[in-house]
Amino acid sequence: MGEQSTRVSWLKATSSWFRHGYDLLGRSLNVLLLVRGVLALHAVVQNLVLVMPQAANPLAVALVTAVVVGWTAFVSWRFRKPSGRTVGMFLADLAVTLAVVASTAFVVGEDSTTMPLAALWMVGSSLYVAVLSSRRWAFASALAVSAVYLLAFREITLGHVNMVLITLISTYTLGELMSQFKASITEQERERIRTVALAERERLSRIVHDGALQVLALVEREGPSLGPRGIRLAALARESESQLRNLLRDREIVDDEQAEEALVDLAAALDKYQSARVTVSTMAGQVMVPRLVVDEVEATLLEALKNVEKHAGKDAEAWVLLDQETDDEVILWVRDNGVGMSADQVTDASIRGRMGIKDSIVGRMSALGGSAMLKSSPGLGTEWELRFPVDMGEL
Amino acid sequence: MEGRKRVMLVDDHPMWIDALSEDLTEVGFEIVAVAKNGTECLQRARATKPEVVVMDLQIPDPDGASCTEILLGEFPDLHVLVMSASGERDDVLRAMKAGAKGYLVKSASKAELIEGVQRTAVGDAVFTPGLAGLVLGEFRRMVNVARAHNEEGPVLTTREIDVLRRVAKGLAYREIAEELFVSHRTVQNHVQNVLRKLQLHNRVELTLYAIDQGLHDPNE
Numbered sequence: 001m002g003e004q005s006t007r008v009s010w011l012k013a014t015s016s017w018f019r020h021g022y023d024l025l026g027r028s029l030n031v032l033l034l035v036r037g038v039l040a041l042h043a044v045v046q047n048l049v050l051v052m053p054q055a056a057n058p059l060a061v062a063l064v065t066a067v068v069v070g071w072t073a074f075v076s077w078r079f080r081k082p083s084g085r086t087v088g089m090f091l092a093d094l095a096v097t098l099a100v101v102a103s104t105a106f107v108v109g110e111d112s113t114t115m116p117l118a119a120l121w122m123v124g125s126s127l128y129v130a131v132l133s134s135r136r137w138a139f140a141s142a143l144a145v146s147a148v149y150l151l152a153f154r155e156i157t158l159g160h161v162n163m164v165l166i167t168l169i170s171t172y173t174l175g176e177l178m179s180q181f182k183a184s185i186t187e188q189e190r191e192r193i194r195t196v197a198l199a200e201r202e203r204l205s206r207i208v209h210d211g212a213l214q215v216l217a218l219v220e221r222e223g224p225s226l227g228p229r230g231i232r233l234a235a236l237a238r239e240s241e242s243q244l245r246n247l248l249r250d251r252e253i254v255d256d257e258q259a260e261e262a263l264v265d266l267a268a269a270l271d272k273y274q275s276a277r278v279t280v281s282t283m284a285g286q287v288m289v290p291r292l293v294v295d296e297v298e299a300t301l302l303e304a305l306k307n308v309e310k311h312a313g314k315d316a317e318a319w320v321l322l323d324q325e326t327d328d329e330v331i332l333w334v335r336d337n338g339v340g341m342s343a344d345q346v347t348d349a350s351i352r353g354r355m356g357i358k359d360s361i362v363g364r365m366s367a368l369g370g371s372a373m374l375k376s377s378p379g380l381g382t383e384w385e386l387r388f389p390v391d392m393g394e395l
Numbered sequence: 396m397e398g399r400k401r402v403m404l405v406d407d408h409p410m411w412i413d414a415l416s417e418d419l420t421e422v423g424f425e426i427v428a429v430a431k432n433g434t435e436c437l438q439r440a441r442a443t444k445p446e447v448v449v450m451d452l453q454i455p456d457p458d459g460a461s462c463t464e465i466l467l468g469e470f471p472d473l474h475v476l477v478m479s480a481s482g483e484r485d486d487v488l489r490a491m492k493a494g495a496k497g498y499l500v501k502s503a504s505k506a507e508l509i510e511g512v513q514r515t516a517v518g519d520a521v522f523t524p525g526l527a528g529l530v531l532g533e534f535r536r537m538v539n540v541a542r543a544h545n546e547e548g549p550v551l552t553t554r555e556i557d558v559l560r561r562v563a564k565g566l567a568y569r570e571i572a573e574e575l576f577v578s579h580r581t582v583q584n585h586v587q588n589v590l591r592k593l594q595l596h597n598r599v600e601l602t603l604y605a606i607d608q609g610l611h612d613p614n615e
Contacts, residue, residue: 213480214408217501279524281563283532284484319565323531335564
């Protein structure tokens with residue numbers, strides 16, 4: 001991966017199929033050049049040996065045949081480099097193919113029922129699109145060629161239908177196979193990036209763990225005995241210690257799927273709220289929940305923690321506990337040991353919408369189909385009990 | 396107290412060993428051995444037979460959790476207090492299941508640490524909120540695994556769950572005792588029971604695992 005960031009490599013993985021190591025494109029392109037060359041040769045032989053002697057305009061046949069050869073050489077040369085693979089070039093290729101196919105009726109004359117000028121060569125442009133661009137465009141191009149081909153003849157024979165079928169089937173098959181290859185190479189590349197990134201992270205965490213974390217913990221421990229400055233140092237050390245620890249714990253390399261219904265680990269998501277004043281307790285295992293739900297729960301937790309900071313008092317600490325009673329419901333407690341509230345204050349707050357209780361906490365939980373309960377008394381802190389379903393059956 | 400409790404410290408950071416041994420000597424413990432890796436830990440524990448081991452989880456091989464397993468296998472009466480700086484959950488659980496008495500994070504205050512070692516020394520369980528949360532989750536996992544094998548699994552009583560959740564929510568034993576109208580000792584007993592169940596079921600689970608892997612001899 002070199003100096004690229006993991007995220008960049010991750011995005012670039014979709015194009016790794018033509019990169020050096022895999023070179024799927026290079027190899028396919030070589031095959032393709034050979035195939036189109038052979039098809040062109042076939043067209044040349046057929047035109048010169050079979051078509052020309054009975055054609056209405058033999059010179060035109062020779063001319064069209066020269067175009068087939070010349071164009072094949074030119075377009076294959078252009079397509080060797082990525083810069084040559086422009087939309088215009090693909091369209092030009094298609095246009096020339098269509099022109100050659102359509103010219104049959106004018107050049108060969110009445111007798112053109114069995115011998116198309118382009119012969120099988122007409123599949124070529126669609127095959128190029130299938131490999132170098134997308135399977136949809138390739139199929140569209142194959143359809144266009146087929147349509148013009150069928151229109152070029154006054155009466156349609158079984159041979160013509162067979163040609164059309166061959167064109168469509170080969171383009172479809174090649175396009176489909178190529179996109180399968182691309183997808184699996186992208187997946188493979190991403191798996192590799194993920195493994196490399198995780199290994200690197202593990203290596204870094206070992207280093208940080210053995211060094212910085214130990215020193216910070218020691219400063220935290222010894223600081224307070226050194227007087228006010230020491231206490232301040234200890235507090236700073238505590239902050240950066242929990243920051244570092246959260247960084248090390250974060251296993252999410254890249255946002256795999258941004259989709260809202262993608263499952264993410266709720267426990268890991270909540271762990272990052274651990275700080276000097278907030279203790280987060282979760283289980284060792286994962287609680288896989290749709291991203292949408294995790295986002296809402298995080299927002300709720302954030303609101304609750306903000307309230308602790310604003311109203312619980314300077315020295316208040318908070319504890320977050322994630323637990324379950326049944327597999328389809330999660331319970332999240334957010335407790336602080338601050339100044340607390342009286343029953344009147346709680347009612348007042350929820351009616352007046354102060355402290356975000358009504359919308360940000362209760363509202364969010366009911367939207368998730370859950371509930372939020374506030375317990376508090378003066379001097380004894382406050383405690384939220386948030387329950388919400390995580391039954392992922394339908395979501 | 397009859398005589399001074401004999402303590403061994405295991406940590407690969409000399410500065411931690413120094414700080415810890417100073418603090419613990421001050422309050423009356425005797426440091427009989429120190430070790431900076433797993434091999435030393437096992438050798439010296441066998442040679443000096445300490446009563447209490449303060450074990451850092453992240454030490455060079457074998458790691459702290461493995462050392463805890465080995466030592467408690469050899470000396471079931473040993474009291475192990477596990478410490479770690481980053482709280483690798485699986486390692487913490489492994490050490491607790493092997494029979495460690497408690498777990499503290501390294502950023503715990505000096506007072507918490509001394510109290511932790513003192514309580515470990517008399518055989519009490521030392522739980523942090525984080526550990527309580529881990530253990531709650533672990534019981535649920537173990538019950539699910541056991542159910543999949545049509546077994547009962549280790550069930551916590553409602554009271555035990557009440558106590559553990561309160562520990563995880565940061566309440567001190569004293570506060571828990573007040574809330575539940577029981578004595579401090581009762582709270583302590585509940586926590587102890589939970590730990591015992593955890594260790595007991597660990598053996599059951601190892602057997603289940605052995606059956607799964609086809610390693611178990613039914614005639615045994």
